[in-house]
Amino acid sequence: MLLRRLREAIEEMAERRKKKKTEKEKMKRRSRKYGQAQLKHSRRGIKSTFLAVCCLFLLVLAFSASYITRGDVGLLIGVVGLSALALAVVGLKNAIQGFKEREKNYVTCKVGAALNGLFLLGLIAIFLRGLF
Incomplete structure (x- = not known):
């Protein structure tokens, strides 16, 4: 049983x-x-998109701090801007390297490259405007 x-x-x-x-x-x-x-999705493309979001967060933080203080910002906001520039450069590099991964979905690479490229151009324009 x-x-x-x-x-x-x-x-x-x-x-x-x-x-x-x-x-x-x-x-x-x-x-x-x-x-x-x-x-x-490409791993480097995901990293690139994440870095673009981090760069956007830093830019929003810097712009809002500048708006609240009515343009009287110190060295800290400049460091935040330079770190956002560095994030955009690294993100663009990761996006370009992500296109080299084989048999992957490249949507995140395209989004990361576009966003990081736009942030890079915008930050370079801001820094060049500050020089002249």
């Missing part, structure tokens, strides 16, 4: 495992289009 219950429990567990495996295979087949696996 005990052996029969044990055997039934083992068969039930094996059946659950088999069912779970078939469900997993079904989910894998659904995520593909015409038998091809979905592409993952």
Whole structure:
């Protein structure tokens, strides 16, 4: 009697495992289009986009501090601006290197390159305006 219950429990567990495996295979087949696996995002592209968001945060922080103090900002805001410039340069570099990764989705690389390029041009314009 005990052996029969044990055997039934083992068969039930094996059946659950088999069912779970078939469900997993079904989910894998659904995520593909015409038998091809979905592409993952480029790691460097994700880093580039993250750096662009960090640069945007620093710029908003610097502009809001400058607005609140009515333009009377100290050296700290200049350091924040230079760090935002450095983040934009590193982000643009990561985006360009992200295009070299094989068999990846390059949407994040494109977004990161565009945002970091715009921030870089904007910050260079601000610094050149400050010089003249």
